[in-house]
Amino acid sequence: MPKSAPLPRLLIASLIACYLIWGSTYLAIRFALESFPPFWGMGTRFLVAGGLLMGWMLWREGRAALPTPRQWLHALVIGAMMLGGGMGLTANAEVYVGSGLIATFIAVVPMMVSALGLLFGQRPNRLELAGMLVGLAGVLLLMRGASFSGEPLGILFIVGATLLWSLGSVLSTTRMPLAAGPSGFASEMLCGGVVLMLLSVLAGEPAPHWPPTAAAAIAWIYLVVFGSLIAFSAYLYLLAHASPALATSYAFVNPVIALLLGVWLGGEVVTRGEWLASGIILLGVVLIFRGRQVRPSRGPAADAGTASVPEPGRSA
Template structure:
């Protein structure tokens, strides 16, 4: 799909994804005090799957058809949704929410590399590569401007970063698989993905972690929030955007998510924002604008000369 076909609604949905997903890292950091990592994923995905099933019954959403669609939903749900949720939750025990958000900036790069193999129609143009580079520099500036002891210590811990990279690879692969099953409606994808993600996360939680016990209402309310907005609602928005735009367009949200997560941290926990972080915000916005063609180099118009006299 070309850049000119972006609608105002596409940008609004992209903004919603950024704000909701940006808040999820702060919510996960809070929920991890009451639940183990896999159970956070299992509970939020199960609630979201139930909501999606009820929504599907109300709207008469069709089920996936054929082995290809069922297999795509199983892979996107198990490897592209449940696995990233569990790994991000586990890594959040050791890193700040801003660092977890930072790793989302690797998704556009992975999407770009994967699209060269699986989506030949979405080529990596030089201007898009420039936008990706500027966006990644902006994210680095945002996180380096944090300057906290926690962020510095986390930079030397390899395991959380490795888990976050694997998680983002799952997200990137979801975009590739979704674009290859365009014949399946977005709501059907959402239903199938949440169904298989809930099953996968619940099985893993039952096998590897004990059942939650004596959780206060504040812990439950956080997980319920994660289930309703960052899981159920954003899954519907995500596959709607993937159907109507491109995987690369949706991946741009991952440059804005770290900025949103730090803003939420500043508002909710009083984290101090530095000048370097504001510079990073500017680079992030510039990178997205360049890669999506919002900022373009104007071509010089050729001067028109009158035709030479004839005869």
């Protein structure tokens, strides 16, 4: 049999960026919380990242880069769900539960996307259904662990985050498409950032601690530059040059990275039962991705749905 061609270096570098950077953003959020309230910290990072990305697009392409009014409306709805609800509630959940376990819980997003797809006539095949059931079993086991069982607010926030992110993911590929390329994601970050700042005001969040701690300042800059711009650019490259399965393979790598970093650098404690539950969840994700690989192609919409199941962190 002929040997498969080796992956290009830039493709490998993009995969590593998505694996390591997005896997580390959960711990970075935890450090940023030392000085920045959850909604305020997430809102400012997305406003800055979205502004930089949109500014770059305007410099490169002029006014042609701007989304249409309808695309701005789509960006507002999707940004409110995926960033306002998804990332905002994720940051709030990290006040109560360790970053590594939060990342593991968020790995159920592909399962939720598959389940919500039923509302739009997308029926899961046997492998996808098996993955959803296995993942659900892992989630139930994880929620019985010490980290989640004593923190009902943490559970409420992370369940809300995954539901809103998943619904936004489905809508963005079925009913409310964004502008093509970086302009679409820039508009999503700008609109989501505005929603997050409004939520910060409505929630009565305290003012940021000023001056921030060194760890919080570095973490916030890291989230803007590496999490939102560098890793995002790497993800766009993967979508254009790799299969959807390879481009979205970080969905079951990020939780492992987040767990290891949380234990190593964050001093977080993960019990044996929680490690086991995390493994079961990741097995469910693998089954879903395998099921999507064998699903018959149904045109561009099918490919878009396959590629749009990242957990909170894709635009992170």
